[in-house]
Amino acid sequence: MKFKNKIIYLSIFLFMFIINNTASAQCAMCRATSESDLSEGGSIAKGLNTGILYLMAVPYLILMIGGYFFFKKPIDAKLKQWKNKFFHST
Numbered sequence: 001m002k003f004k005n006k007i008i009y010l011s012i013f014l015f016m017f018i019i020n021n022t023a024s025a026q027c028a029m030c031r032a033t034s035e036s037d038l039s040e041g042g043s044i045a046k047g048l049n050t051g052i053l054y055l056m057a058v059p060y061l062i063l064m065i066g067g068y069f070f071f072k073k074p075i076d077a078k079l080k081q082w083k084n085k086f087f088h089s090t
Contacts, residue, residue: 034048
């Protein structure tokens with residue numbers, strides 16, 4: 001992979017983690033209930049948003065871990081091939 005592509009993927013990855021604090025995903029009824037609770041001084045809305053973001057993040061973490069193990073073997077083989085090509089043992 002080219003260096004430019006790595007920078008792009010890294011910046012997208014970091015951008016997703018920076019933005020996730022402001023993300024709120026709720027249905028209309030849950031949102032109305034949590035907004036009314038928040039205006040009355042309750043803290044249910046904050047916990048609800050945190051729970052939704054947690055549930056959203058878990059599948060992505062599983063996919064990242066699975067992708068690491070799926071692509072590890074071909075990458076290791078290419079790295080070994082590259083080392084043998086440029087660093088001959090004498």
